[in-house]
Amino acid sequence: xxxxxxxxxxxxxxxxxxxxxxxxxxxxxxxxxxxxxxxxxxxxxxxxxxxxxxxxxxxxxxxxxxxxxxxxxxxxxxxxxxxxxxxxxxxxxxxxxxxxxxxxxxxxxxxxxxxxxxxxxxxxxxxxxxxxxxxxxxxxxxxxxxxxxxxxxxxxxxxxxxxxxxxxxxxxxxxxxxxxxxxxxxxxxxxxxxxxxxxxxxxxxxxxxxxxxxxxxxxxxxxxxxxxxxxxx
Amino acid sequence: xxxxxxxxxxxxxxxxxxxxxxxxxxxxxxxxxxxxxxxxxxxxxxxxxxxxxxxxxxxxxxxxxxxxxxxxxxxxxxxxxxxxxxxxx
Numbered sequence: 001x002x003x004x005x006x007x008x009x010x011x012x013x014x015x016x017x018x019x020x021x022x023x024x025x026x027x028x029x030x031x032x033x034x035x036x037x038x039x040x041x042x043x044x045x046x047x048x049x050x051x052x053x054x055x056x057x058x059x060x061x062x063x064x065x066x067x068x069x070x071x072x073x074x075x076x077x078x079x080x081x082x083x084x085x086x087x088x089x090x091x092x093x094x095x096x097x098x099x100x101x102x103x104x105x106x107x108x109x110x111x112x113x114x115x116x117x118x119x120x121x122x123x124x125x126x127x128x129x130x131x132x133x134x135x136x137x138x139x140x141x142x143x144x145x146x147x148x149x150x151x152x153x154x155x156x157x158x159x160x161x162x163x164x165x166x167x168x169x170x171x172x173x174x175x176x177x178x179x180x181x182x183x184x185x186x187x188x189x190x191x192x193x194x195x196x197x198x199x200x201x202x203x204x205x206x207x208x209x210x211x212x213x214x215x216x217x218x219x220x221x222x223x224x225x226x227x228x229x230x231x232x233x
Numbered sequence: 234x235x236x237x238x239x240x241x242x243x244x245x246x247x248x249x250x251x252x253x254x255x256x257x258x259x260x261x262x263x264x265x266x267x268x269x270x271x272x273x274x275x276x277x278x279x280x281x282x283x284x285x286x287x288x289x290x291x292x293x294x295x296x297x298x299x300x301x302x303x304x305x306x307x308x309x310x311x312x313x314x315x316x317x318x319x320x321x322x
Contacts, residue, residue, distance in 0.1 A: 061305055068302075097305070104307035106246075109253050151250065151308060185253075 004084075004231045006032040007045040009071045011055035016088065019208040020051040027211045028224040030231075037069035047084035047128075047231055048075055050091030052144075052206060062105055062147040063093030072098055084128045084231050085200045089145055092192075092202035100200050101193055102160055106149040109185025113146040117217065118183050118205060120191045121171035124164045127194035127201040129223050131230035138175050139219040141205035143183055148204040150186035150193075157187060168192035168203050238283045238291035239316040242299045244309050245276035279303055283315075291315050 006024050010017045017034050024032035032049075035042065042048065056065035066072065079085040079100050087095040095101040108114055122130055122137040133139075152160060160166060169189040170182045182189050184204075192203030207220030246252050252274050259273040285291035292315040304311035 060303065064302060064305070096307075104305050106250070106308055107253055109251070111253050111257055153249070153307070 003030050004046040004228075005044060006030055007035045007042050007048040007075075008032055009037055009039075009048060009050055009069075009075060010034050011037040011053070011066050011069060011094075013055050013057050014051055014053035014090070016052035016090075016206070016208055019206075020049050020088065023208045023211055023220065023224055024049065024227075027221065028228050030228065035071060037066070037071045040070045040074065042071070042074040042078055045078070047227075048078055048086070049227075050075075050085075050087040050094055050202075051208065052089030052091060055090055055094055058090070058147075061093075061097070063090060063095075063097040066094040067098040076100065079195075079200045082197065082199050084227065086128050086227070087202035088206055088208060089143075089148075089204055092204055093147065095200065095202050101195060101202055102156065102165070103150050103152045103190075103193065105145075105147040105204075106151050106185075107147055108145070108149050108183070113144070114148070114183045115142075115144045116183065117142050118191070119171050119173050119181060120168040120203070120205060121175045121177075123166045123169055126164070126198045127167045127192075128199065128227050128230040129192060129194075129201050129203060129207075130167050130226055131233065132226040132228075133222055136175055137222075138171060138173055139222060140173070140210070140217050141207060141219045142209045142216070143205045144209075145184070145204055148184040148186065150184075150188075150190040150204075152187065160193065161188065163196055165193050165196065166190055167194050167201055168205075235284050235286050238285055238288055240281045240283055240291060240295040241314045241316075242279040242281070242295065242303050243276060243312040243314075244279065244299075244304045245311070246274065246308060247310055250308060288315055
């Protein structure tokens, strides 16, 4: 299978772009390039991964101002055309604020910036982050965020669940859902979602910080395998 | 002739949404010995100065950016107020 070419949009304040670049190239064996947010074209790219950080400083709300960056237009077109567009952490918030993924992130219920390992349970495997996983599989990944408290009003949340758009929930290592395992107060323990079509997805934990033992864990490997498998299908 | 108009956008969490910041303030007040505060909710006030030809135009522009970006409708309600022209030019 030919290697895919991934764009990694970089906004002022993005800080995980090198992690994602290395993971895509060295770990996943794909082609990947950083793309400055002023870029107006993503011609030549097959897919995009929006990395974590603090795009535009997060001063108004996390991810809110990124939608005005020129690169968001070709990115939305890429999503619209059915190609793979995913976000990690701040990339999740950016995709929500741009209207490409449902929900909004509230301040963590504890008000603290949460920086620790969590476990997530795989809910469904029709997304770029879960294509190589099995339903119910649990994975340990690090989180680092202050606004990861996933919110949707009741009725929208029911629709999201009914459509199978929840891809990961915070859980115990055995997959059980407890309050202690939910690091930020997210409704329904939601750690990751996808759009209806399945080509746009995001999660708050960082697979880009967990792909070799020296980093403290290898849980992220399975997610990068998924990105490759999904883009080949 | 355009003028400068003062505008205020009050952004608040929707009433149905738990506000951890407001609750933290309430608890802090209680632990500091302030009595009788039953509930605290924290929002934000965004003040803008807008150059426009009329108050109506200024208000329309502020309403648009308030709905489009200053508030997130999933979480927040907002109220826009535009004051009288402050500086003519």
